[in-house]
Structure formats: structure tokens, C-alpha cells
Amino acid sequence: MxxxxxxxxxxxxxxxxxxxxxxxxxxxxxxxxxxxxxxxxxxAKLDDGISWPLRKVLQFNERVSQAYFGPDRLAPTFDISRAREPRVNGQIGLKKSVDLARWRIDVLSPGEKLVVERSLPMGAIHDLPRFEMVTEFKCVEGWSQVVQWAGARLSDFIEKYGHETPFIGLTTPDRKYYVGLDRASAMHSQSLLAYEMNGEPLTPGHGAPLRLVCPLKYGVKSIKQIGAIQFANHRPADYWAERGYDWYLGH
Amino acid sequence: MRHLEHKHPRPIRWMHWLNVVLLSGMIWSGLLIYWANDVYNVRVGRRVLFHFFPDWFYTGLGLNARLAEGMAWHFFFMWGFALNGLAYVGYTLISGEWRHLVPTRKSFREAWVVVLHDLHLSKVEPPKRKFNAAQQFAYTGVILMGGGSLLTGLAIYKPVQFAWLTNALGGYEWARLEHFALTVGYVLFFLMHITQVIRSGWSNFAAMVCGYELSAEVPQPMTVVRSPVVSQETHLEQKVAEDAKVEEAAELTPAK
CATH class of the missing domain: 1.20.5 (Single alpha-helices involved in coiled-coils or other helix-helix interfaces)
Structure with missing residues (x-):
């Protein structure tokens, strides 16, 4: 004054x-x-279900998160006694019953055209080293549940069957549900291709025969009933990101 | 004649009002998020006294099924809320305003006097200062709560990258509850704050907008008001000038 x-x-x-x-x-x-x-x-005009400036803010936040991301930082693990069954929340793209013997996981090569390079049986996943972990499954809605998982590391799968692309997309066999992951999150030691939950084989509702469990992301990224894994040079489509949510959703 | 008293520095006024918008934005977008998993109650034993929140609350405010939108807004406003809060703390420290705001050991006693007085249980007047002890506790407390919201928020926003923080706060679910409880705290603060502002009257409120208030006491009638706006800066300038004169005089005195 x-x-x-x-x-x-x-x-x-x-x-x-x-x-x-x-x-x-x-x-x-x-x-x-x-x-x-x-x-x-x-x-402002919508960009995948949210106004474009807000989408830009989410992308800015993603860059900040990625700059701070430490591949060695682990999601906390818990004593197995705390493990319970999580809610069955997502039903999109899920079959009520699955034929284990005939289940195939298609590996799609990077490129404009979707080319199925390999079609792997479940045995290929079981042949990879088995890992177990008890982590907190965190839903984007806000609830969380400690769950025990067993499966193969996604990183082992990528090294054996994949490509060095910056992104990986996973879809249900009917392609009705699909998620995209950045490579750093996919290669994280706690990103599992899980086939068991709390000591039992997965039920169809929880993603039998094979689901992703990625404790670095909200549960929506942990896709159930994986039918195809795509290696991509561009950001793969993501079901919830097309409906206003952040694509990255990283923890 | 009454004179104008400088009450609230301009940066504090701007940051205060900006925070009204930012905190409202945080609470509103937070409610859009909370709706998706509204599990908190106030309970005595098994009896639920109050559920956060009844259906009419969500429908009345139009909060239903807007989780994605809520998250986008929350993670937009968070930057403004954090930066504005840090700027406020930084400013009060550098400017010395914190001296008016931070309670001291003697404040507990005084705050009690204020509480009794404001509840009309005692006739003992609280001291007339910029902020009385009760205000100091409230305003310092709410800043600490802001810090708490940033920490608990970060703990549930990035619970893997900041797992140490999430663990320190008691884990993911506790951190979420703490984050929510702090928000309830802001609402309670707001209700009390508004009540007190209304009780204090218009000129006190207007001072938060324009910065000045008329002095309560009447100075000696012969006082010449050199400047219509006697700010702290003027006092300081005068003081510095006087000090300089004293120093000059000291230098001129021949050493014995």
C-alpha cells in the first residue's frame, strides 16, 4: 500500500x-x-471422456510420476494371514466358464497391423519361474484388499516371448476389455501373470486361467482372462482411460 | 480522529482467498472420489450415528457416478493447493508474520479465556491484539492440517513410490481415513471461522479484502497524521532513519 x-x-x-x-x-x-x-x-472439448486441459494435467502428472519412478521400489508385502478374497468388480469381457486345455495367449508383434506371432498354451506360462507375493490390491474406487498371488513374472514372459517396445497392451480374448502398460511398470518384479489366488487356482470371476496383477497400478489395470499380449510402440488403448480416467494410474 | 490500521498484508489476503477456491475444489472433487467407496461412519459400539454420507447428500449436490472427473480435478487442484500453501508458509516465515500467528507457551491460558468469553461464560475480555490465542491455535492448526492433507494425500496417491510414508501413516487404508478425517476437520474449521467472522462484523471481514481497518481507540486529538496510511513499513523506515542518525552521531563523537 x-x-x-x-x-x-x-x-x-x-x-x-x-x-x-x-x-x-x-x-x-x-x-x-x-x-x-x-x-x-x-x-473444453473432451479428450477420451474428460476435458482436454484436464487430460493434459493428467499427462503432466504422469511425467512427474515417471521422473520419480524407481524400478526397485516395491509395493509393501504382507503376512499371508491377512490375505482375503477381493471383490469381483469388473465383468467386462469375462467368460463365465473357461476351457483351460484350449486356452491360448496370443502374442502380437509391434506394428500397424496386428500380427499374431505366437499362440501360447497355459503350459508356456507355467514353465516360467513361479513367484508368490502377498500384496494390497487397490481399487480405483478406493477400497483395497490384501491378496496372495502366484504366477510368472511378466518381465520373464517379455524377455522370453516379447519385444523391447515402450508399451505393452493386454486384452481379453474378445477384446472387450483392454489395458495398456508402460514398459517400466510391465518389467517391474511385482508385475505378475497370475494363475493362483490365495492358494487356489483362479476362478473365472477372478480372471481364470490367467490374469495380470500389477501392484504398481490401480486394480483396473490388472486385467483378467488374458487372451492376447501386444507389444506396441505407441500407447495401447485402455478401456478406462477412454472413459475419463488417467491412462497411467501409477502408484 | 481514528486512523487506518494496516491489518493483513496483500500477499496473505490473496493467498487466503485463493485458498478458499482451491480448498473448495479439493473438497468437492474429493467428494466425487469418496462417493465410489463411501465406507466411513461415526459409530458408538455397533450403533451407526452418522454415515458419511446419506444418499440425499450425494443426489442433492450431484456427486453421483463422477469418479473419473473427480480424480482429474483433484489431481489438478492439488498443485495449486500445495503451491499456495507452501507460498503462504514461506511468506509468513520471511515477512515475520508468523509471530502474529504461532501460539506460544502462554497461549493455552489465553485461548481458554477467549473460549469462555466467546461462550459468554466469562466477562474477562481477551487481549486486543491482531490475533488472540484462540485464533493463533486455529490458524496455525489449520496450516498443519494442510500439511497433513498433503502428506496423507501423497501416501494414497503414490503408495508404492512413497511406501515409507504410507507405512509411517499406518498403511494405505489408515492414510485414506486420515485424509478424509482432515477434510472433516476443514469443514468444522470453516463453520467456526464463518461464525466468528460474522460475530466480528463487517469491518473485520472487509479488512481481509482491502487490508485496512479503522483503529478502535481514539488517538490524542493533537496528533498530526503524517500519512493517512500508517503502515508497518513506514514505522520501519522511520526507525531505520533514526538508527542511522544515532550511528552518525556516534561516529562524529571524538574518541577519548
């Missing part, structure tokens, strides 16, 4: 009234500008 002396004495009450008026006017303009900004942010 100005401290210049004035020559004529001014009535302080009048002066305060004037200053208050001016400040309220400034505040009013600021509020108007702010409201307009927020309104624009809300009603």
Missing part, C-alpha cells in the same frame, strides 16, 4: 470506504476471471 504523504488531511473513514470499494472491485474481477477459467476447464 502507498505510504506517500498527502498534503490535505483526509477523513480516514471516507478513505477506507474508497479503498474497500476498490479492493472489492479487484476481488470481483479476480473472481470473474477465475470462474471463467474454471468454466472453460470444465467445458
Amino acid at each position: 502507498s505510504t506517500t504523504p498527502v498534503t490535505s488531511p483526509v477523513d480516514p473513514e471516507q478513505q477506507l470506504r474508497q479503498m474497500t470499494r476498490r479492493s472489492f472491485a479487484t476481488g470481483g474481477i479476480a473472481a470473474l476471471v477465475g470462474t471463467t477459467g474454471l468454466w472453460w476447464l470444465k467445458s
Whole structure:
């Protein structure tokens, strides 16, 4: 505020009234500008279910997260006594019953055209080294559950059958549900291709015969009933990211 | 004649009002997220006294089925909320404003006097200062709560990269509850704050907008008001000038 002396004495009450008026006017303009900004942010053109500036913010947050990401940082693990059955939440693309013997996991090569390079039986997954972990399954809705999982590391699968692409996409056999992963998360030691949950083979509702479990992401990324794994140079489509959610969803 | 008193520095006023928008945005988007798993209750034994929240609350405010939107807004406003909060703390430290805001050992006693007075249980007047002890506890407390929201928020936003923090807060589920409880705390703070602002009257409120308030006491009638706006800066300038004169005089005195 100005401290210049004035020559004529001014009535302080009048002066305060004037200053208050001016400040309220400034505040009013600021509020108007702010409201307009927020309104624009809300009603800007949609980019996959959310206004594009908000999508940009999510992508900015992703870059910040990736800059801080440590491949050696682990999701906390728990004593097996705390493991319980998680809720069955996602049913999209799931079959009610599956024929284990005839199940195939298609490996798709990178490129514009989807080419099936390999079609692997479940045996190929069981032949990979088996790992067990008890981690917290965290749903994007906000609930969480400690669960025990057993399966092969996605990183082992990628090294044996895959390519060095920056992205990996996974889909159900009917392609109705699909998720995309960045390579760092896919190669993480706790990203499992799981076939057992809490000591039992998976049930169809929990993703039999093979599901992803990625404790570095919200549960929506842990796709059930994997029918195809695609190696991609571009960001693979992601079911929930197309419906307004962040693509990365990394923890 | 009454004179104008500088009460709230401009940066504090701007950050205060900006925070109104940011915190409202955080709470609103937080509710959009919480809706998806609204599990918290206030219980006595098994009896649920209050469920956060009844259906009418969500439908009334239009909060249903907007999780994705809520997350996007929450992770947008978080930057503003964090930066504004850090700027506020930084400013109060550098400017010395924190001296008005942080309670001291003597404040407990005084805060009790304020509480009794405001509840009309005692006639003992609280001291007339910029902020009384009860205000100091409230305003410092709510800043600490802001820090708590940032930490508990980070713990549930990145529970793997910041697993040490999540663990320190008692794990993922505890951190989520703490994050929620702090929000309830803001609402309680807000209700108390609004009540007190209304009780204090218009000029106190207007001072948070324009920064100045008329002095309560009437100074000696012969006082010449050099400047209509006697700010702390002016006092400081005068003080510095006086100090300089003293130093000058000291230098001119011949050493014996």
C-alpha cells in the first residue's frame, strides 16, 4: 500500500470506504476471471471422456510420476494371514466358464497391423519361474484388499516371448476389455501373470486361467482372462482411460 | 480522529482467498472420489450415528457416478493447493508474520479465556491484539492440517513410490481415513471461522479484502497524521532513519 504523504488531511473513514470499494472491485474481477477459467476447464472439448486441459494435467502428472519412478521400489508385502478374497468388480469381457486345455495367449508383434506371432498354451506360462507375493490390491474406487498371488513374472514372459517396445497392451480374448502398460511398470518384479489366488487356482470371476496383477497400478489395470499380449510402440488403448480416467494410474 | 490500521498484508489476503477456491475444489472433487467407496461412519459400539454420507447428500449436490472427473480435478487442484500453501508458509516465515500467528507457551491460558468469553461464560475480555490465542491455535492448526492433507494425500496417491510414508501413516487404508478425517476437520474449521467472522462484523471481514481497518481507540486529538496510511513499513523506515542518525552521531563523537 502507498505510504506517500498527502498534503490535505483526509477523513480516514471516507478513505477506507474508497479503498474497500476498490479492493472489492479487484476481488470481483479476480473472481470473474477465475470462474471463467474454471468454466472453460470444465467445458473444453473432451479428450477420451474428460476435458482436454484436464487430460493434459493428467499427462503432466504422469511425467512427474515417471521422473520419480524407481524400478526397485516395491509395493509393501504382507503376512499371508491377512490375505482375503477381493471383490469381483469388473465383468467386462469375462467368460463365465473357461476351457483351460484350449486356452491360448496370443502374442502380437509391434506394428500397424496386428500380427499374431505366437499362440501360447497355459503350459508356456507355467514353465516360467513361479513367484508368490502377498500384496494390497487397490481399487480405483478406493477400497483395497490384501491378496496372495502366484504366477510368472511378466518381465520373464517379455524377455522370453516379447519385444523391447515402450508399451505393452493386454486384452481379453474378445477384446472387450483392454489395458495398456508402460514398459517400466510391465518389467517391474511385482508385475505378475497370475494363475493362483490365495492358494487356489483362479476362478473365472477372478480372471481364470490367467490374469495380470500389477501392484504398481490401480486394480483396473490388472486385467483378467488374458487372451492376447501386444507389444506396441505407441500407447495401447485402455478401456478406462477412454472413459475419463488417467491412462497411467501409477502408484 | 481514528486512523487506518494496516491489518493483513496483500500477499496473505490473496493467498487466503485463493485458498478458499482451491480448498473448495479439493473438497468437492474429493467428494466425487469418496462417493465410489463411501465406507466411513461415526459409530458408538455397533450403533451407526452418522454415515458419511446419506444418499440425499450425494443426489442433492450431484456427486453421483463422477469418479473419473473427480480424480482429474483433484489431481489438478492439488498443485495449486500445495503451491499456495507452501507460498503462504514461506511468506509468513520471511515477512515475520508468523509471530502474529504461532501460539506460544502462554497461549493455552489465553485461548481458554477467549473460549469462555466467546461462550459468554466469562466477562474477562481477551487481549486486543491482531490475533488472540484462540485464533493463533486455529490458524496455525489449520496450516498443519494442510500439511497433513498433503502428506496423507501423497501416501494414497503414490503408495508404492512413497511406501515409507504410507507405512509411517499406518498403511494405505489408515492414510485414506486420515485424509478424509482432515477434510472433516476443514469443514468444522470453516463453520467456526464463518461464525466468528460474522460475530466480528463487517469491518473485520472487509479488512481481509482491502487490508485496512479503522483503529478502535481514539488517538490524542493533537496528533498530526503524517500519512493517512500508517503502515508497518513506514514505522520501519522511520526507525531505520533514526538508527542511522544515532550511528552518525556516534561516529562524529571524538574518541577519548
